[in-house]
Amino acid sequence: MANSKTHIPIVKNMNSTGYPQGHALLIGVANYQQISSLPAAVLNDVIDVAAALTSPNYCGYVPANVVTLLDAEATRPAVLKGLSELATRANIDDTVCVFFSGHGGIVGNPGDEDSILVTVDSDLADIKNTSISSDELAAALTRIKAKRLLVFIDACHAGGASISKNLTDAKGYSLKSGYLENTFTKLAVGRGRALMASCRADEVSNVFLGARNSVFTTALLAGLRGAADTNGSGFIKVFDLFHYISEEIPKLIPNDQHPVFKADNLEGNFPIALSHGGRKSPNSPASTPTTQEKDPWSALEDILIELYPFGPRDQEIWSRAGGDLSRLHFHPTGQAAWHAALRTLKQGGGGKSINFSSLLRTAKEDFSNHPQLAML
Structure with a gap:
């Protein structure tokens, strides 16, 4: 798994193989300090996406360019710091992926609600000051200079058959769980920015009992491991990846979960990673x-x-x-x-x-x- 604490400076050698322009911040929280926990699949999701991204046989990212924050590491200050460091090291011509698997919450009164990213140290008694608001997250993403940025949100997990619509703690506090549709749109604003969410705002992101990964990440992993490269081009491309995920999830859980794609200003079907290490299929139409x-x-x-x-x-x-x-x-x-x-x-x-x-x-x-x- 990629080092979550240390960043090794990378000098890009354009003659090297792999995908040195790829950078990622992957966040997963299952065992919250004060809030109801989530299935272990949440942590597996981050570990397995990191492995796929850094594998020379799959996506080809440089391991030092992929940072993971799991459970106790994923505090509010650490997540904001991780995003700030990502903005510092990713250049304009790079590709950036941000992945979050954990609780999403909704705060505010009806008609004036906002979504928050719930970090491991969030406190329901003071949730606005101990979580990351959609405005904070959007601002952090805006500071990333890369022309290609893809955000993955896999929140509001349903372990087994159902999940409570509220987050709770031992003190009796509760918070409505989920992510609002307008938040998805907000996080995708900007040229070359896109977002993929595991489910619609009124749905839950399912995890089958005993499964290693969530339904969404199961499809995402298969796509990153090459299934989304249906033309055998040697690249995983943004539209192709979402098309694959949106086709696969209904096969895994019919009618109950629909992934969301948001993009504000994309010029084309840009590559986000190598496919099979950049090897093009001999059966590709391009061959x-x-x-x-x-x-x-x-x-x-x-x-x-x-x-x-x-x-x-x-x-x-x-x-x-x-x-x-x-x-x-x-x-x-x-x-x-x-x-x-x-x-x-x-x-x-x-x-x-x-x-x-x-x-x-x-x-x-x-x-x-x-x-x-x-x-x-």
């Missing part, structure tokens, strides 16, 4: 002779749209390849930007030092294990 025989410019365009969905400015790919961004026109989507940029390049524009070979070479340096790039 068929038709694609191999495709015009190299068209093939490169398809690959660049996939790997750099925000366009030539993404990860400074154009500049690093010797291009001049000032020679390119602005376009509202990454796909349109790539189409126009490559047309300009084909006609001899885009900068004095950039050409097909330098652009391809730079992309190969970033994704040295990408089979389609190798074919070019």
Whole structure:
């Protein structure tokens, strides 16, 4: 499991394999200090997601870039510190995942309610000062500079067949459990930001009796381990992952749980991790002779749209390849930007030092294990 206390500085080597641009903060609380506990699956969820993310055979994240906070480690100050450290170490071209498994709570009067993230040290007698409000969480996420940020919320767990709608403690205090729909929307605000929640606001996130993981995380883990890469591209992509989860959960628990996806301003189906360590399926449509025989410019365009969905400015790919961004026109989507940029390049524009070979070479340096790039 990834170290939850120490951060090792990582110098990104763009020639290395794996997914060095991936960062994650994973939080799980089952055994609260003063509030009713949750199934052990909550902790397993974090441990297993961390293992999938850091496995070179699955997602390829650098282990030092994946931080876990479990039970006693997941205090309010520690979670806020973890988010602050994540904002410090993740750069604009990185990919960030934040995962929370534990209690969610609802505070306030009807019509003026707010959702809170319940940390291990939360006290129902002083819940507003001992939990993390949706505004605090949203502000912490806003400080993360990465252009690709995905938040997972697996809260309000139902162990076995049912769960109380209220959180309780030994002093007689109680709090309505759950997460509000408008909170999901709030946490997904911003360009390149998305959220996946385990269930709708009026549902519970189920854990089968004796199961190692919650229903949601069972589907998430299968997706991260490659099942969501249905095209065999070598990448787990955000839309593909949610599509897989939303298809799988009804198979596990029909009609009772529906995952939620929220996104405010996504330009494309961006990758969040490697699939099977970046190995592309030999049966992938992208490996068929038709694609191999495709015009190299068209093939490169398809690959660049996939790997750099925000366009030539993404990860400074154009500049690093010797291009001049000032020679390119602005376009509202990454796909349109790539189409126009490559047309300009084909006609001899885009900068004095950039050409097909330098652009391809730079992309190969970033994704040295990408089979389609190798074919070019």
